[in-house]
Amino acid sequence: MEQAITARVYVLGDDVDTDQIIPARHLAISLDDAAERARYGGLALSGVPLEKAGLPGGNRPFSDTISSRSPYAIIVAGKNFGCGSSREHAPVALAEAGLRAVVARSYARIFYRNAIDGGYFPPLESEEDLTGWFATGDEAVLDLGAAALRNITKNRECALREPGAAGEIIRAGGLFEYARGRGLVEKRR
Amino acid sequence: MAGMTLTEKIIAGHSGNGRVSPGMTVWVTADLLMTHDVCGPGTIGILKKEIGEHARVWDPDRVVIIPDHFIFTGDADARRNLDTLRGFVKEQGIRHFYDAGTDRYSGVCHVTLAERGHLRPGEILFGTDSHTCTAGALGLFATGIGNTDAAFVMATGKLWLRVPETMRFVLEGTARPRVTAKDIVLSLIGGMGVDGAAYRTMEFCGPVIDRMGIAERMTLCNMTVEAGAKSGIIAADGTTQAFLKGRGVAASVAVGGDPDARYHSERRVDVTALKPQVACPHSPDNVRDAEECRGIKVDRCYIGSCTGGKIEDFVMACEILDGRRVAVETCCVPATAQVARELQTRTVGGRTLGAILTAAGATIGPPSCAACLGGPPDTFGRLNRGEVCISTTNRNFPGRMGAPDSKVFLASPYTVAASAVEGRITDPGRFSG
Numbered sequence: 001m002e003q004a005i006t007a008r009v010y011v012l013g014d015d016v017d018t019d020q021i022i023p024a025r026h027l028a029i030s031l032d033d034a035a036e037r038a039r040y041g042g043l044a045l046s047g048v049p050l051e052k053a054g055l056p057g058g059n060r061p062f063s064d065t066i067s068s069r070s071p072y073a074i075i076v077a078g079k080n081f082g083c084g085s086s087r088e089h090a091p092v093a094l095a096e097a098g099l100r101a102v103v104a105r106s107y108a109r110i111f112y113r114n115a116i117d118g119g120y121f122p123p124l125e126s127e128e129d130l131t132g133w134f135a136t137g138d139e140a141v142l143d144l145g146a147a148a149l150r151n152i153t154k155n156r157e158c159a160l161r162e163p164g165a166a167g168e169i170i171r172a173g174g175l176f177e178y179a180r181g182r183g184l185v186e187k188r189r
Numbered sequence: 190m191a192g193m194t195l196t197e198k199i200i201a202g203h204s205g206n207g208r209v210s211p212g213m214t215v216w217v218t219a220d221l222l223m224t225h226d227v228c229g230p231g232t233i234g235i236l237k238k239e240i241g242e243h244a245r246v247w248d249p250d251r252v253v254i255i256p257d258h259f260i261f262t263g264d265a266d267a268r269r270n271l272d273t274l275r276g277f278v279k280e281q282g283i284r285h286f287y288d289a290g291t292d293r294y295s296g297v298c299h300v301t302l303a304e305r306g307h308l309r310p311g312e313i314l315f316g317t318d319s320h321t322c323t324a325g326a327l328g329l330f331a332t333g334i335g336n337t338d339a340a341f342v343m344a345t346g347k348l349w350l351r352v353p354e355t356m357r358f359v360l361e362g363t364a365r366p367r368v369t370a371k372d373i374v375l376s377l378i379g380g381m382g383v384d385g386a387a388y389r390t391m392e393f394c395g396p397v398i399d400r401m402g403i404a405e406r407m408t409l410c411n412m413t414v415e416a417g418a419k420s421g422i423i424a425a426d427g428t429t430q431a432f433l434k435g436r437g438v439a440a441s442v443a444v445g446g447d448p449d450a451r452y453h454s455e456r457r458v459d460v461t462a463l464k465p466q467v468a469c470p471h472s473p474d475n476v477r478d479a480e481e482c483r484g485i486k487v488d489r490c491y492i493g494s495c496t497g498g499k500i501e502d503f504v505m506a507c508e509i510l511d512g513r514r515v516a517v518e519t520c521c522v523p524a525t526a527q528v529a530r531e532l533q534t535r536t537v538g539g540r541t542l543g544a545i546l547t548a549a550g551a552t553i554g555p556p557s558c559a560a561c562l563g564g565p566p567d568t569f570g571r572l573n574r575g576e577v578c579i580s581t582t583n584r585n586f587p588g589r590m591g592a593p594d595s596k597v598f599l600a601s602p603y604t605v606a607a608s609a610v611e612g613r614i615t616d617p618g619r620f621s622g
């Protein structure tokens with residue numbers, strides 16, 4: 001995992017549920033076929049109501065439907081990010097779009113586990129609600145070593161919480177890698 | 190040293206630790222892993238990618254595969270997912286498979302697990318579905334997980350867990366007629382918010398629970414995830430034992446929390462004054478009394494899902510619909526094939542539920558998750574055009590039942606049936622007696 005990520009930020013509010021991250025009608029698309037999986041990137045956050053898509057103004061789609069990629073590699077969100085269903089399609093869709101980290105006030109637990117155990121991106125918790133002092137499109141540096149997110153556009157910095165026990169799995173790159181390192185599952189042949 | 194809660198005891202017993210306390214991270218062994226057609230194929234994909242094509246599940250008899258989400262659709266990708274499950278079941282020698290298009294087909298996974306005798310008090314169930322917490326109604330520690338975690342359980346039979354704090358709810362008093370478990374849980378979620386129980390477990394007990402049947406206990410535990418909980422749980426008792434016996438499961442009910450257990454919080458909730466509840470768009474915690482929403486016009490009523498599609502839910506709806514006509518399109522989706530069969534045999538006022546629903550002008554679809562989660566556009570009951578719907582399901586986030594501009598109100602079967610008769614949101618108390 002990289003130590004510092006410099007990227008444009010996409011801002012969302014509270015309680016963004018997994019139906020907004022990836023609407024259910026798309027869930028039959030294969031996660032295993034690489035070309036199909038890539039399509040999830042273009043669908044990421046396609047269920048967010050337009051007025052809330054990219055705060056504060058809204059109406060800014062997260063990803064480009066043609067390239068299936070997003071110009072934003074960091075999401076800043078409010079509380080309870082990823083609530084709702086257990087679908088791992090949600091972190092997959094965000095990762096396929098090119099997302100490298102989420103910084104939210106708090107997470108719903110299944111989404112949090114999925115992001116970590118699947119090794120998609122670190123779900124980081126901010127010490128305070130950041131949605132008010134980031135605007136979609138602002139440039140930011142996420143310093144994982146110093147556990148801080150800095151808004152370059154507005155020249156402000158905020159602290160992030162230490163991920164605790166989950167940090168080891170994040171650093172290993174996911175649950176299977178973590179377990180292989182400890183002899184809990186067999187080595188990849 | 191303080192004792193352990195029911196959930197802590199189950200986790201301790203499965204972790205090789207004599208005792209655990211909230212916040213500890215432990216490895217537990219799983220008794221059962223459930224997956225379905227939406228998350229099964231991705232889980233299998235990760236298992237093969239991580240372990241190899243030769244990967245074997247840790248115990249084929251502890252894996253239950255229940256296709257239920259996208260069944261009655263022409264969607265080609267959905268059909269391919271069913272084929273992936275079939276191939277895997279054959280390759281791994283998995284017996285507990287309720288395949289679509291066969292006599293064994295059942296329908297909604299959480300209702301199937303209870304109905305077919307897969308659940309035993311004191312066990313640990315992981316499922317690739319957030320409403321796996323429904324099984325807590327039978328005294329299990331049961332929680333939803335994603336594909337990677339499920340693949341890990343398939344490979345090893347183990348998973349890491351953070352021991353949750355237990356929030357205890359002692360339900361007291363006597364609910365009025367037409368006030369159900371759905372109203373109780375909606376009112377709790379309304380008070381706590383959709384993350385009010387995040388990372389914790391919600392345990393229910395008290396005289397209201399003692400008198401409550403398993404179906405209503407399932408409704409209660411089902412929606413704990415809507416408060417963000419990791420699980421919901423009710424200690425097994427005589428009612429549990431009788432239910433299990435009816436399904437050929439011999440299980441002891443000895444598991445319960447220690448008298449000196451420590452809880453995150455203990456709340457006494459008197460249900461006596463509780464009125465029928467409705468969660469308004471677009472969040473399960475946007476809860477009001479049904480009478481406050483009186484008069485809101487609806488285009489569709491929906492009775493179905495793991496929350497509100499059990500036979501007991503249709504009995505409630507039929508108590509209201511018997512001898513009446515619906516004023517708006519009303520879609521009924523029995524959770525399972527067993528529920529669908531019982532619609533033809535169970536009676537209210539001397540007529541079968543099926544006859545009552547049909548005479549009232551409601552439509553009955555085939556058992557599955559159907560429009561509870563929207564699904565492909567040809568899904569029965571799906572909100573394709575921005576409809577306003579009142580539903581017995583569990584989530585009403587934007588677009589949950591289909592079109593992003595549709596609006597979903599969540600309520601009990603009584604309230605949905607009463608609203609169907611009026612074409613507007615209606616407190617079912619009006620139809621009492």
Ligand code: SF4
Pocket residue numbers: 258297298299318320493494495496557558561562582583
């Ligand atoms: S009925 Fe709805 S909530 Fe229940 S498992 Fe199916 S999609 Fe999920």
